[in-house]
Amino acid sequence: MIKKITFIGSGNVAHNLGKVLLKNGIEIIQVYSRNIENAKKLAVQLAAAFTDDLRKLNTESDLYIIASSDNAIEKIANQLDLEGKLVVHTSGSVSIKVLTNATQNCGSFYPLQTFTKSHQADFTLIPICIEASSLESFQILKELANNLSTKVVNMTSEQRQKLHLAAVFVSNFSNYMQVIGYELCEEQQVDFNLLKPLIKEVFEKNQQHNAIDNQTGPALRGDTFTMNKHLDLLENNKELSELYQLISNMIGKSK
Numbered sequence: 001m002i003k004k005i006t007f008i009g010s011g012n013v014a015h016n017l018g019k020v021l022l023k024n025g026i027e028i029i030q031v032y033s034r035n036i037e038n039a040k041k042l043a044v045q046l047a048a049a050f051t052d053d054l055r056k057l058n059t060e061s062d063l064y065i066i067a068s069s070d071n072a073i074e075k076i077a078n079q080l081d082l083e084g085k086l087v088v089h090t091s092g093s094v095s096i097k098v099l100t101n102a103t104q105n106c107g108s109f110y111p112l113q114t115f116t117k118s119h120q121a122d123f124t125l126i127p128i129c130i131e132a133s134s135l136e137s138f139q140i141l142k143e144l145a146n147n148l149s150t151k152v153v154n155m156t157s158e159q160r161q162k163l164h165l166a167a168v169f170v171s172n173f174s175n176y177m178q179v180i181g182y183e184l185c186e187e188q189q190v191d192f193n194l195l196k197p198l199i200k201e202v203f204e205k206n207q208q209h210n211a212i213d214n215q216t217g218p219a220l221r222g223d224t225f226t227m228n229k230h231l232d233l234l235e236n237n238k239e240l241s242e243l244y245q246l247i248s249n250m251i252g253k254s255k
């Protein structure tokens with residue numbers, strides 16, 4: 001059973017996960033960050049000690065959570081000597097193999113949601129994807145995740161990486177589509193808020209039905225006249241014009 005945790009990294013995920021773990025009775029005993037001020041800021045909120053020196057990491061924790069940027073996980077793991085201790089990362093896209101230089105007892109604890117420091121997420125409905133190097137560690141992580149969420153899923157690194165790729169499309173990319181929509185409205189001083197009921201309807205409908213069944217629009221209907229009009233409106237924006245054609249072609253073929 002996990003009682004004491006150390007966080008390595010003090011960003012969005014460490015803030016959200018650290019706080020919900022604390023609320024659930026877990027002691028956060030230390031926060032590491034390469035930037036001591038960032039380590040301190042989070043540590044104060046979690047009633048934890050803090051350090052900017054990986055050599056000063058405590059050895060009393062039951063679990064070490066590396067919540068650093070994806071690029072840094074392996075580099076950090078290579079500097080740790082925690083053999084026998086359970087070490088996980090929180091990444092959607094990094095294999096747990098990169099942790100084996102730190103310890104053979106490793107895994108991943110990937111909460112499938114978008115997190116920012118300024119907003120504390122409600123974990124109860126957030127899927128937590130778990131992977132571990134042994135059945136025993138898997139059970140330990142599962143028990144911990146079950147305290148936070150009603151949706152805990154067993155997943156291999158390969159499955160998690162594909163899921164993360166899907167998450168980038170449905171979340172990051174669709175968010176960026178709204179950024180494009182905002183800019184197009186701005187160009188004609190049209191109020192972007194007019195699009196909000198439409199955005200809400202698309203996302204809400206997709207909670208009930210498959211997205212493929214909810215597709216509408218000129219590309220699906222084969223309305224080439226309208227599509228050509230749109231391309232005329234984008235004639236001064238090569239990138240957007242190419243993006244429009246690429247997505248429209250894919251939608252057209254999806255029929």
Ligand SMILES: NC(=O)c1ccc[n+]([C@@H]2O[C@H](COP(=O)([O-])OP(=O)(O)OC[C@H]3O[C@@H](n4cnc5c(N)ncnc54)[C@H](OP(=O)(O)O)[C@@H]3O)[C@@H](O)[C@H]2O)c1
Pocket residue numbers: 009010011012013014033034035038067068069070071072075076090091092093110111112113114115116
């Ligand atoms: N944010 C999300 O929505 C989300 C959701 C699920 C999973 N994740 C995963 O969770 C992990 C953390 O994401 P995040 O959004 O919390 O990231 P973040 O807010 O950017 O924080 C990254 C942390 O990593 C540290 N770091 C970056 N490069 C480093 C290096 N070279 N050496 C040591 N420390 C380094 C940063 O230190 P400084 O403070 O000094 O910059 C910071 O503490 C990632 O693996 C990400 O894929 C993120």
